[in-house]
Amino acid sequence: xxxxxxxxxxxxxxxxxxxxxxxxVFDAATDNHAYLHAADVAVRGGRIVYVGRxxxxxxxxxxxxxxxxxxxxxxNLHSHPWSESxxxxxxxxxxxxxxxxxxxxxxxxxxxxxxxxxxxxxxxYAELLRSGVTSLTDITTxxxxxxxxxxxxxLRGFAAPMMRSALxxxxxxxxxxxxxxxxxxxxxxxxxxLEAVDAAIAHESGRMSAMIMPAQVDTCSERFLQEALEAxxxxxxxxxxxxxxxxxxxREMQRRHGLSPVAWLQAIGVLGPDVTLSxxxxxDHHSWLENEENDDPGDLRRLGTAGAHIAHCPTVLxxxxxxxxxxxxxxxxxxxxxxxxxxxxxxxxxEMRLAAVMARTAARDPAAGxxxxxxxxxxLGGARALLRDDIGRIRVGACADLVLVDLTHPSMAPGHDPxxxxxxxxxxxxxxDVFVAGRQVVKDGRVLTLDEPAAATTMTxxxxxxLEAFSKFDRxxxxxxxxxxxxxxxxxxxxxxxxxx
Ligand SMILES: [Zn+2]
Numbered sequence: 069x070x071x072x073x074x075x076x077x078x079x080x081x082x083x084x085x086x087x088x089x090x091x092x093v094f095d096a097a098t099d100n101h102a103y104l105h106a107a108d109v110a111v112r113g114g115r116i117v118y119v120g121r122x123x124x125x126x127x128x129x130x131x132x133x134x135x136x137x138x139x140x141x142x143x144n145l146h147s148h149p150w151s152e153s154x155x156x157x158x159x160x161x162x163x164x165x166x167x168x169x170x171x172x173x174x175x176x177x178x179x180x181x182x183x184x185x186x187x188x189x190x191x192x193y194a195e196l197l198r199s200g201v202t203s204l205t206d207i208t209t210x211x212x213x214x215x216x217x218x219x220x221x222x223l224r225g226f227a228a229p230m231m232r233s234a235l236x237x238x239x240x241x242x243x244x245x246x247x248x249x250x251x252x253x254x255x256x257x258x259x260x261x262l263e264a265v266d267a268a269i270a271h272e273s274g275r276m277s278a279m280i281m282p283a284q285v286d287t288c289s290e291r292f293l294q295e296a297l298e299a300x301x302x303x304x305x306x307x308x309x310x311x312x313x314x315x316x317x318x319r320e321m322q323r324r325h326g327l328s329p330v331a332w333l334q335a336i337g338v339l340g341p342d343v344t345l346s347x348x349x350x351x352d353h354h355s356w357l358e359n360e361e362n363d364d365p366g367d368l369r370r371l372g373t374a375g376a377h378i379a380h381c382p383t384v385l386x387x388x389x390x391x392x393x394x395x396x397x398x399x400x401x402x403x404x405x406x407x408x409x410x411x412x413x414x415x416x417x418x419e420m421r422l423a424a425v426m427a428r429t430a431a432r433d434p435a436a437g438x439x440x441x442x443x444x445x446x447x448l449g450g451a452r453a454l455l456r457d458d459i460g461r462i463r464v465g466a467c468a469d470l471v472l473v474d475l476t477h478p479s480m481a482p483g484h485d486p487x488x489x490x491x492x493x494x495x496x497x498x499x500x501d502v503f504v505a506g507r508q509v510v511k512d513g514r515v516l517t518l519d520e521p522a523a524a525t526t527m528t529x530x531x532x533x534x535l536e537a538f539s540k541f542d543r544x545x546x547x548x549x550x551x552x553x554x555x556x557x558x559x560x561x562x563x564x565x566x567x568x569x
Contacts, residue, residue, distance in 0.1 A: 088133025094461035114505035141202025141469035143450025146408025149192035151177035176340035184530025190523035202469035206367035222517035341375035372402030381410035394430030
């Protein structure tokens, strides 16, 4: 690896990281990352201007890279910051045996409380930043002040306002899902979404962009999806939609069209290198579907041929007993792999660990999910889905989105391969400093751009309100403690004999 320098070293850099033990650099020859030992990284105007052995210029601010690894900020392609942190401790043990998923069950974070949404989002943004995320796709029901709040987090933001032609509802028994179509086919929802997309793209920070997000493949009409892709292409941005995520959706799409969701998307012209399917475990080869053509994975071929991507979020799948079968097969078929944190925790490094472990488990092969493959998915994979060649990598000209990992942190000892230690053992603990566009947003593990404890306090108060209102939204008007019983019984129910002892 030779030094990369865009200009002479005479110009003063804004920031110089001098003498880092390791830098994870982008190697254009392999279109992937490589380790560079003992190197400098210089930043000017929010971009990387030097990566190499010895920066000859001066800098306004110089920090020592001694004992540090500099890696590119992680690119998270799928997250719902407005709601999911408020569902912590509530939904994880929920079981709906009829549907084999709990997606349609009401949860506290899904109420209509703007103050709660903002606080919950700030809790998530902080957690994401501390786990090294610098680019975030924020999939949200658009609300007033959302884009401003998102931008204020300091993240490089990709606003993905959910838009749809229909809403789900679940019957009282929790057995049957219904699709309730809007009379206007979602025109109003579409217009509101586009407004948020354009506001993000035009944001004065220059740090914000967007994805077009028809919410789910089964809640959007054919015309809606086609126009959504047209809107994405007009703006040069990607489209993402939840697809092949639960069994009721697969059955419904079969009933409507006689096709798998992927085959239908292909038939209506909504697949391509600018299309990402969120989750997508239930392609037509998945063992739960018991399709006869199991040996001919048509959906994988369709996605791979189109150059489409998936946003893989293993925590939310495996929590409810679902396995993506399997990540290596998707890669081999040519499907782009990116990662996201669909649920709480919003910890990208833990998500990477689970992605590697589950890839091996699903393939029944310990070689099936390497650290290199999940690191690529969490950086370059996300960037490709966002149609960006200037994020998720450290090279001259790329955005200065950088993460400094403290190699001397006890969780990183004894110092074998740093990325492997980070993903398999340490997670966010040694993440020391984070920069987005050259601006420091995390210092010594603490988020500088927002008040994380205050956000948690506000979220807790909003959660109390959400629990009070819970039964109004629940399918059977159940109180929250019935919908999600406590992990342990209350101590007053202990028998008299035990109490005496
Ligand atoms: Zn999602």
